[in-house]
Amino acid sequence: MAVVVVLAVILLAMVGHSSGAWCVCREGLSEAMLQKTLDYACGAGADCGPIHQNGPCFNPNTVKSHCSYAVNSFFQKKGQSPGTCDFAGTATVSASDPTPSLMEALITSRVVPLRILCRKLSSVSADFSCLEFKRYPCRSGRVSVMNHPKLLRPVTASVQPQELSALGHEGNIVPSKEIMDLWRDVEAVCFDVDSTVCVDEGIDELAEFCGAGKAVAEWTARAMGGSVPFEEALAARLSLFKPSLSKVEEYLQKRPPRLSPGIEELVKKLRANKIDVYLISGGFRQMINPVASILGIPRENIFANNILFGNSGEFVGFDENEPTSRSGGKAKAVQQIRETRLYKTMAMIGDGATDLEARKPGGADLFICYAGVQLREAVAAQADWLIFKFEPLLNSLD
Incomplete structure (x- = not known):
């Protein structure tokens, strides 16, 4: 347990040197959805070599970790451009450095002995799932690392209800x-x-402008959901407020299109x-x-x-x-x-x-x-x- 605490202290020491934005896969997604996002990101140009088996970023060996690595790689390659961390709503930008989640994993997870070369931790690379290391002379020994760690949830931007x-x-x-x-x-x-x-x-906005918004909106919902024939819903909606030419022109002048x-x-x-x-x-x-x-x-x-x-x-x-x-x-x-x-x-x-x-x-x-x-x-x-x-x-x- 002592070596775990030592590693945790090292991780804490390095957190202050990182900055920027990260792309992470959302919480609450199934492994199947995470896997599809992972496959898509790798196919779209993300550098996924490091998360292959025996790669330097293979661990933590979880679909969530690999997914976040892949989408973040794509995000960083695109220069953190707006819209490059979306992946059809399965990923989001995090302004919070996710490194503390590794410390949490070190402290809370079951550990297994593994012999590795001692290295000194430097800054966190842009692809946060794999820490960047620099060689540092020291005596080799046994170090305990986590096995399938449980990661903390990163702080993410708000999600629209329809996405959730x-x-x-x-x-x-x-x-x-x-x-x-x-x-x-x-x-x-x-x-x-x-x-x-x-x-x-x-048509709902025009109806509301003419004073019949609620009744018309109910018909629109039925029509768009496919529960009634469209022509029936269209005739019913128009009959509720019967817009005149002058009213339509007034509406267009006062309420321009919202794209x-x-x-x-x-x-x-x-x-x-x-x-x-x-x-x-x-x-x-x-x-x-x-x-x-x-x-x-x-x-x-x-x-x-x-x-x-x-x-x-x-x-x-x-x-x-x-x-x-x-x-x-x-x-x-x-x-x-x-x-x-x-x-x-x-x-x-x-x-x-x-x-x-x-x-x-x-x-x-x-x-x-x-x-x-x-x-x-x-x-x-x-x-x-x-x-x-x-x-x-x-x-x-x-």
């Missing part, structure tokens, strides 16, 4: 190689607008890579046109509904000929785009059941569920890739 509740989606929160290859080969990307490109549900974080950068990257971008929405063109203008998306790449007004600007209904005005409409729109433009690979990104419907033969090849605003469990469970931020999509295009 999605930890059970192990099969799609970290994409498979097949899905990643499809994404990197994509020729066109179709985005839902409400709760995806924008943080709001447009989701990272969407402008992602669309810019897609366009720079010669990937066509479309907006496919069950919302209304009157409210989506300004969004398209901000993102530089041409009007002909918008598939959305259209509110109809009378000669005096009064509400008279919506254009039922628009494919997105009914269930299956987004799928039909994607199929129409593919048939016209002859794309080989297409992706649909959204949060609702109508977006999921677009993934079908002749339509989208993959469906990416964006749950940064709303996590709809039934939809997320069937997605090819579940994300909470757009950074993973952006970073994978580099």
